[in-house]
Amino acid sequence: MITLDEGSGGKAMYELIKKIRTELNRTRIKSKFKSDWKNTDDDGATLNLSNLNFRNIVFTTDSYTVSPIFFPGGDIGKLSLCGTLNDLSVMNAVPVGMSLSLIIEEGFEKENLMKIISSIGKISSETKIPVVTGDTKVVEKGKIDKIMINTAGIGITKKVISNSGLKVGDKIIVSGGIGEHGIALLSKRFDYRTNLISDCAPIFEQVRKISEYVTAMKDPTRGGIAASLNEMAEKSKVRIVLDEDKIPVKREVKAVCELLGLNVYEIASEGRFVCGVKAEYAEKCLKILKKFNDGASMMGEVVEGKGVIMKTAIGGTRILDVPSGKLVPRIC
Amino acid sequence: MITLDEGSGGKAMYELIKKIRTELNRTRIKSKFKSDWKNTDDDGATLNLSNLNFRNIVFTTDSYTVSPIFFPGGDIGKLSLCGTLNDLSVMNAVPVGMSLSLIIEEGFEKENLMKIISSIGKISSETKIPVVTGDTKVVEKGKIDKIMINTAGIGITKKVISNSGLKVGDKIIVSGGIGEHGIALLSKRFDYRTNLISDCAPIFEQVRKISEYVTAMKDPTRGGIAASLNEMAEKSKVRIVLDEDKIPVKREVKAVCELLGLNVYEIASEGRFVCGVKAEYAEKCLKILKKFNDGASMMGEVVEGKGVIMKTAIGGTRILDVPSGKLVPRIC
Numbered sequence: 001m002i003t004l005d006e007g008s009g010g011k012a013m014y015e016l017i018k019k020i021r022t023e024l025n026r027t028r029i030k031s032k033f034k035s036d037w038k039n040t041d042d043d044g045a046t047l048n049l050s051n052l053n054f055r056n057i058v059f060t061t062d063s064y065t066v067s068p069i070f071f072p073g074g075d076i077g078k079l080s081l082c083g084t085l086n087d088l089s090v091m092n093a094v095p096v097g098m099s100l101s102l103i104i105e106e107g108f109e110k111e112n113l114m115k116i117i118s119s120i121g122k123i124s125s126e127t128k129i130p131v132v133t134g135d136t137k138v139v140e141k142g143k144i145d146k147i148m149i150n151t152a153g154i155g156i157t158k159k160v161i162s163n164s165g166l167k168v169g170d171k172i173i174v175s176g177g178i179g180e181h182g183i184a185l186l187s188k189r190f191d192y193r194t195n196l197i198s199d200c201a202p203i204f205e206q207v208r209k210i211s212e213y214v215t216a217m218k219d220p221t222r223g224g225i226a227a228s229l230n231e232m233a234e235k236s237k238v239r240i241v242l243d244e245d246k247i248p249v250k251r252e253v254k255a256v257c258e259l260l261g262l263n264v265y266e267i268a269s270e271g272r273f274v275c276g277v278k279a280e281y282a283e284k285c286l287k288i289l290k291k292f293n294d295g296a297s298m299m300g301e302v303v304e305g306k307g308v309i310m311k312t313a314i315g316g317t318r319i320l321d322v323p324s325g326k327l328v329p330r331i332c
Numbered sequence: 333m334i335t336l337d338e339g340s341g342g343k344a345m346y347e348l349i350k351k352i353r354t355e356l357n358r359t360r361i362k363s364k365f366k367s368d369w370k371n372t373d374d375d376g377a378t379l380n381l382s383n384l385n386f387r388n389i390v391f392t393t394d395s396y397t398v399s400p401i402f403f404p405g406g407d408i409g410k411l412s413l414c415g416t417l418n419d420l421s422v423m424n425a426v427p428v429g430m431s432l433s434l435i436i437e438e439g440f441e442k443e444n445l446m447k448i449i450s451s452i453g454k455i456s457s458e459t460k461i462p463v464v465t466g467d468t469k470v471v472e473k474g475k476i477d478k479i480m481i482n483t484a485g486i487g488i489t490k491k492v493i494s495n496s497g498l499k500v501g502d503k504i505i506v507s508g509g510i511g512e513h514g515i516a517l518l519s520k521r522f523d524y525r526t527n528l529i530s531d532c533a534p535i536f537e538q539v540r541k542i543s544e545y546v547t548a549m550k551d552p553t554r555g556g557i558a559a560s561l562n563e564m565a566e567k568s569k570v571r572i573v574l575d576e577d578k579i580p581v582k583r584e585v586k587a588v589c590e591l592l593g594l595n596v597y598e599i600a601s602e603g604r605f606v607c608g609v610k611a612e613y614a615e616k617c618l619k620i621l622k623k624f625n626d627g628a629s630m631m632g633e634v635v636e637g638k639g640v641i642m643k644t645a646i647g648g649t650r651i652l653d654v655p656s657g658k659l660v661p662r663i664c
Contacts, residue, residue: 008554009555009600011654014654039494042494042495044419044485044487045391049388054381059379059431061431061467062467063482093376132391133391135395144475154389268341
C-alpha cells in the first residue's frame with residue numbers, strides 16, 4: 001500500500017522512485033535517443049541536440065484519469081504513454097523523450113502501481129522511446145480516485161502535419177475500427193461479456209509509412225471521429241463527406257452501442273488515426289495501412305463547404321455534428 | 333460551475349478552452365520565443381529551432397495538488413507555473429515554452445478557475461514565457477479535490493547546472509528566507525493570523541545573474557533544505573557544513589514551527605534556491621542575490637565527507653538528516 005510518506009520528499013519517496021526507475025529501465029530500451037538524454041536523475045532531463053538533424057521540436061501533454069484503471073487490452077499506464085506518443089505522431093513528429101507524472105492515492109496497492117509502471121516500461125521498450133523525467137505525488141485517501149497520470153512528450157520533425165491541412169479533393173482514411181477503446185472500457189465497467197479489447201496502441205510506425213502523402217491528421221480520442229473530423233473540417237475550412245458504409249465498426253462495438261443507446265461515432269479510440277491524403281496516393285496509403293490493421297478504410301472525401309456530412313447506407317445524408325453533453329465513458 | 337460536458341471533447345469543452353486561451357493571451361506576452369511557437373491550437377505545439385543558438389534542451393514536469401488552492405501570496409496556478417519554471421532555472425536553462433494540463437472537479441466554480449488561469453497568465457506575461465500546449469479534463473464530483481494542475485516545461489541552455497556538481501571548498505548560498513511557502517499555507521489552513529506570504533515566485537532572473545559561478549543548484553521544495561541539501565551532498569559525494577546562525581528564517585516562520593513542533597529545515601520554499609558557488613566568487617554572488625532578496629545568505633561550505641552537518645548557535649554540531657515520514661503541509 002502506498003503511504004503519504006512516499007510522496008513527502010524524504011527517504012520513502014526516494015525508495016519508491018528508485019523502484020519506478022528500475023522498472024522502467026528493466027526493459028532495457030535500446031534507443032538512439034536514450035543515450036543522448038543526460039541528467040535524468042536531476043530536476044529535469046537534458047538532451048544534446050547537436051547530433052540530431054531536424055528543424056522543429058513538437059511539445060504536447062495529456063492527463064489521464066480512467067475507470068477502470070485496468071481494462072481489456074491495457075491499463076492507465078499504457079494509455080497514458082500511448083496517448084501522448086500518438087499526439088506527437090499525428091503531427092508527424094518522432095517522439096524522442098517523455099515525462100511521467102504520477103498522482104497516487106494513499107493506500108493504493110503497490111502491486112497495482114508496479115503493474116502500471118511495467119506497462120509503461122513495456123511500451124517505452126517496444127517503441128524505443130525513453131521516459132526521461134518525472135514526478136511522483138501521493139495524496140490523502142479520498143482526495144483522488146486511485147491514480148492519475150500526466151505524460152508530456154517532445155518529438156522532432158522536419159515537416160509538421162497539422163490537423164488543419166485538409167484540401168478539397170483529399171480522401172479521408174481511418175486506420176482501423178473505431179470506438180473499440182471506449183466500448184472495451186464500458187463493457188468492463190458494466191461487466192458485459194465480450195471479447196473486445198481496447199485498441200490502445202502506439203501509431204507512429206503506421207504514420208511514418210504514409211506521412212509524406214498526408215495533408216492533415218488527428219487521433220479520434222475524446223469525442224470519437226465526430227469530434228476529430230469536425231475539428232479538422234472547421235480548421236481546414238472544408239466539408240468532409242463520409243460514406244457510412246465504409247466507417248469500420250466491429251460487430252461487438254455496434255452491439256454495445258445499440259444496447260446502451262450510444263452514438264458510436266462519438267466513442268473514443270486510443271490507437272487509431274484519421275487523416276486526409278492526396279487522392280492520387282489514397283489507394284497506396286490504404287494498402288499500407290491494411291498491412292497493420294485490416295479494418296483500415298477509405299471512408300470519405302473532402303469537398304467545398306463546411307461541417308461533416310454522412311451518406312447513409314439507405315441513400316440519405318445526415319450531419320455528423322460535434323458531440324455535445326457528457327460523453328460516456330470517460331476514457332482518457 | 334464547471335460541468336462534465338466541459339471535459340467531454342465536445343462543444344462545451346472547446347468553449348471552455350477558448351476562454352482559458354483568451355485569459356492566457358490577454359496578458360499579451362512579448363517574448364522572442366512566443367512567435368517561434370506554431371500550431372499551438374493543434375495536438376501539440378511546435379518550435380522551430382533554427383534561429384536559436386544553444387546546445388541542449390532541458391525537459392521537466394511537475395504535478396500540483398495543494399490545499400488551500402488560494403493562499404497568501406499566490407494560488408495553485410502561480411505555484412504550478414513557478415514550480416516548473418524553477419526546475420528549469422536551477423538547471424541553468426532559459427525556459428522557452430510550457431504546457432498546462434488541468435484536471436478539474438465537476439462543480440468547481442468557474443470564477444475560481446479563471447482566477448487561477450489569470451495568475452498563470454500573469455506569471456507567463458511577467459516572465460515572457462509562453463504556455464504553448466495544454467489539456468483540460470473534468471472529472472466527476474468527489475473524484476478529485478477541486479483542481480489539480482500539471483505543468484511541463486522545455487528550456488534551452490549552453491551549459492547545464494546539475495545538482496551533483498558540488499566541489500570541496502565551495503560556499504553554500506541560499507537565495508532568501510526558507511520555509512515561507514509552507515508556513516503561509518499552513519497558517520491559512522489553520523486560520524493562524526500572520527502577515528507571512530508564500531515566497532512562490534520565478535527565480536530565473538536571479539539564477540541568470542550568478543549562474544557562471546555556480547557549481548550545483550536546487551530549489552528546496554518538498555522536504556525543504558533538509559531534502560535538497562542532502563540530495564546535493566549525496567550526489568556530489570561531499571559533505572555540507574551549515575552555520576545554523578546563518579540560515580535565514582523569518583520570525584513568523586520560526587514562531588509557527590515552534591508552535592506546531594515542525595522542523596523548519598523540512599518546510600518547503602517555492603521561490604528560493606540553494607547553490608554551491610566557487611569560494612572566490614561567493615561574496616560577489618551574495619551581493620548580487622541580496623539585491624533581489626535581503627534574506628540571501630552564505631550559510632555553509634562544502635568539505636570532504638558525506639551528509640549535511642549543522643554547526644549550532646551554541647557551538648555544537650548535529651546532523652541535518654533527510655526528512656522521513658509524512659511532511660506537513662503538503663505544498664506542491
